[in-house]
Amino acid sequence: MSIRVEGADKFVSAMTNKRQLLPERAKRLVQTTAASTQQQAARLAPVKTGFLKRSTNINVVSTSTTAVGTVTANAYNKNFNYGYAQENGTRFIKPKLFMYQAFMAHKNVFISNLEAILNG
Numbered sequence: 001m002s003i004r005v006e007g008a009d010k011f012v013s014a015m016t017n018k019r020q021l022l023p024e025r026a027k028r029l030v031q032t033t034a035a036s037t038q039q040q041a042a043r044l045a046p047v048k049t050g051f052l053k054r055s056t057n058i059n060v061v062s063t064s065t066t067a068v069g070t071v072t073a074n075a076y077n078k079n080f081n082y083g084y085a086q087e088n089g090t091r092f093i094k095p096k097l098f099m100y101q102a103f104m105a106h107k108n109v110f111i112s113n114l115e116a117i118l119n120g
């Protein structure tokens with residue numbers, strides 16, 4: 001009894017190409033998701049003077065194996081982080097949760113898009 005496998009070279013080639021494209025697609029997904037999360041956080045930020053809205057930034061760091069996107073809203077007045085106080089609240093300010101809302105709005109979309117990239 002003999003077994004003959006046909007098309008194995010095409011399969012290996014396709015899998016190699018898919019593996020090489022995967023990190024770049026994932027990095028682009030992290031960048032676009034971080035950017036859209038930042039835009040929504042800026043829209044949801046409480047506005048009195050607009051300083052907190054203008055202080056909402058993104059930072060995307062990627063290496064050959066990882067991509068990390070960070071969205072921050074750090075509006076400092078001397079040593080007081082106004083963005084942190086607005087998000088988490090103080091004894092005088094109720095929490096606004098604008099960063100949390102932006103994160104939750106993009107979390108499931110990011111996961112489904114990442115699954116689509118992984119599944120090809």
